[in-house]
Amino acid sequence: MSSHHFVKEQQEPALLILQTEGIDFEQIAPLLEWVPTIIVVQEEVFKVISWGIKVDLILADMAFQKSNYSLLEEQYPVKFLGVKDGLYLEEAIQYLIATKHSAVNLIGFDHKNVFTLHEKLPFLDITVIDGKMRFYPVKSGRLKKWFTESSIMLHAPEGTFVEKKTAEESSIIEVKYATMLDLHEGTLELSSNEIFWIGEFLTEK
Structure with a gap:
């Protein structure tokens, strides 16, 4: 069951892209090798798609969902996950825990804020990629x-x-x-x- 072409399972760390500023595709490419679940915030969706990455889940408010409904067809089988008040990280982590993912790579998360993640660590292995560095607890x-x-x-x-x-x-x-x-x-x-x-x-x- 090692082929990339089977249905995705949750063993591979998911990829959660919160921010692409200061991030090159080359930094992300090695993380895509085993076809992880890819979750992207609405502001970064078009940048990530332009890299040729197939997105699984878009964290989006209702306005974005309504005005970009065509993405569901163009990027099938992508789905929207509704987010209010910009709480992207909270919604994404809740989703990953609920869907029994064991690990996630956070792209574009400020490493100075990693202590806010501590309460999630019993449920999820979290690695943070911030600029040119990778942080793990x-x-x-x-x-x-x-x-x-x-x-x-x-x-x-x-x-x-x-x-x-x-x-x-x-x-x-x-x-x-x-x-x-x-x-x-x-x-x-x-x-x-x-x-x-x-x-x-x-x-x-």
Whole structure:
């Protein structure tokens, strides 16, 4: 059942596009490989369609739905999901949880606001792509991972303490805004009593 041509299932992370400013199609292309469910806000629909992406769900208010009803035929089998008061993210996450998706990639979400997502993390794995960086939460408060030589950002409420361990040393980091770590290649352990997020630069091709 690995073919792209079968009916979509919910194992692959959905793609939720909230904003395309500062985002290139090349950044999104790798996320399309396994044909995820693609959800787009009304303001970005035509830009995303122009990239040749097949949209599954458009988050739209009633006025947009009425004036763009033809999209339902032109982009079949796309559907509208009604949204009031611009609450796109809330409606989309509610939809994903209700339809038993396990993960989502958020495109164009300001990483400074990721703490507002914490109450959703028990129900959904969330990765945020903001500009040239990808942020993911360490929900358990503990991460052990092999990194290449690179720089990463630690993102947590200011004043959060994170323990950093490598084969050579151990240290405690107090997270400030944009706390960057320069890493040597090797295994890194990070742990905290709180949920924290890691930002990695997207691979430039």
